[in-house]
Amino acid sequence: MKIRKGDTVQILIGKDRSRRGKVVRVLPKTMRVVVEGLNMRKKHTRPRRQGEKGKIIDFPAPLPMARVGLICPHCQKRIRVGYRLLADGRKERRCRKCDGSIN
Structure with missing residues (x-):
């Protein structure tokens, strides 16, 4: 794998194009990477206990490795x-x- 955890990469395609970030996780089976603070998605969670409210959680979603470029x-x-x-x-x-x- 040419991209490893801790590398700095630049997004090539999509809404975060030309932004840079640090690789948090590499998923070799699916050829994807998770970049810190980029490609953020929202997840709606239900309340677990009575009286608790549901939440909206932001998390970085995996990107295909072909959509990121390594920065020297x-x-x-x-x-x-x-x-x-x-x-x-x-x-x-x-x-x-x-x-x-x-x-």
Whole structure:
């Protein structure tokens, strides 16, 4: 997965287009991400106890990964991810524009 939890992403399509936020959760099976404070939805809840009122809860809904672009922490631009093998055998994510490390 090219996008991980904690990455900064930019929304490409929809009502929150061009806004940036931090990835809170990645859902690999459905290829979706949850971005903090973006793509907010409202959920109406019923009262649980007698005398309690119902509530409207705001929560961030998952977005398809194709609708977000990764932001490089060094050059602050939307990028594509490249990979490089390190000497100890680990794989490192790299920015293809400025060649900076994303990990």
